[in-house]
Amino acid sequence: MKIEKDQIQIKREKSLEDDNQSYFWIKSEGEKKLATENLVPGNQVYKEKLIINRGIEYRLWDAFRSKLAASIMNDLKNFPFENKTKVLYLGASTGTTVSHISDIVGPSGVIFAVEHASRVARDFLDRVAGYRKNVIPILQDARRPKEYFSVFGKVDVVYVDIAQPDQTEIAINNCKMFLKKGGYFFLVIKTRSIDVTKAPKRIIEEEIKKLEEKFEVLQNIDLHPYDKDHAMVIAKYNG
Ligand code: SAM
Numbered sequence: 001m002k003i004e005k006d007q008i009q010i011k012r013e014k015s016l017e018d019d020n021q022s023y024f025w026i027k028s029e030g031e032k033k034l035a036t037e038n039l040v041p042g043n044q045v046y047k048e049k050l051i052i053n054r055g056i057e058y059r060l061w062d063a064f065r066s067k068l069a070a071s072i073m074n075d076l077k078n079f080p081f082e083n084k085t086k087v088l089y090l091g092a093s094t095g096t097t098v099s100h101i102s103d104i105v106g107p108s109g110v111i112f113a114v115e116h117a118s119r120v121a122r123d124f125l126d127r128v129a130g131y132r133k134n135v136i137p138i139l140q141d142a143r144r145p146k147e148y149f150s151v152f153g154k155v156d157v158v159y160v161d162i163a164q165p166d167q168t169e170i171a172i173n174n175c176k177m178f179l180k181k182g183g184y185f186f187l188v189i190k191t192r193s194i195d196v197t198k199a200p201k202r203i204i205e206e207e208i209k210k211l212e213e214k215f216e217v218l219q220n221i222d223l224h225p226y227d228k229d230h231a232m233v234i235a236k237y238n239g
Helices: 067-073 096-105 118-129 167-178 200-211
Strands: 010-014 021-028 031-037 050-053 056-060 086-090 110-115 135-139 155-160 179-190 215-222 230-237
Touching: 021 050, 021 056, 021 096, 031 067, 031 096, 056 096, 067 096, 067 179, 067 230, 086 096, 086 167, 096 110, 096 118, 110 118, 118 135, 155 167, 167 179, 167 200, 179 200, 200 215, 200 230
Parallel strands: 086 110, 086 155, 110 135, 155 179
Antiparallel strands: 010 021, 021 031, 031 056, 050 056, 179 230, 215 230
């Protein structure tokens, strides 16, 4: 594991919602790179670079590996993840993005991380949930939110990245059960997995239409060049 100690220019990026410092810009190899403060110093999740500055360890956040990072790179306007935020995350996979959200929400925040594939979930436990007390793994199908026995109370953000044809319906059902009124909803739309015959723009428009009754859609971000086949839709829940 390589930890760099000679990086200096750390610029604190303010959340657009308020003054909290959720993520950071670090100059590394001549480029401005996104990073989060490592909640578990010394611990790497996906071989990301660790950088120490003034005694604080940061993890570079790779926009080619995380669609939330790609959204930030592509001008995400609302970033509701901050210290103490409660998140329901569907499609945790091996935990790349969950780990950065875990850095951001800190020890008083919580991420209920749902993943249905047991092999993937095992990796997730080994790499992420086992080291991070603010991550609660839920080995369940997101189609059955009533079976998430460990979720308590309502959450501030629901984040969905499950690449299923009926993902928007699954996401809406989860929001109805767990998202607080006025909470934020992040939906990754994998345009090709929904219907291979339709143009991506049309697929996104159709998915957004399904949200209109209960949500105010705030932004729709094309994740190019970080991710060719996905868009991120951000919405606010009207309850
Ligand atoms: N969000 C992850 C990240 O940024 O690191 C990547 C998620 S990956 C594209 C999609 C994940 O959703 C897979 O691990 C898959 O097993 C999981 N998934 C798909 N359908 C699901 C369902 N119905 N319930 C729970 N997890 C599901």
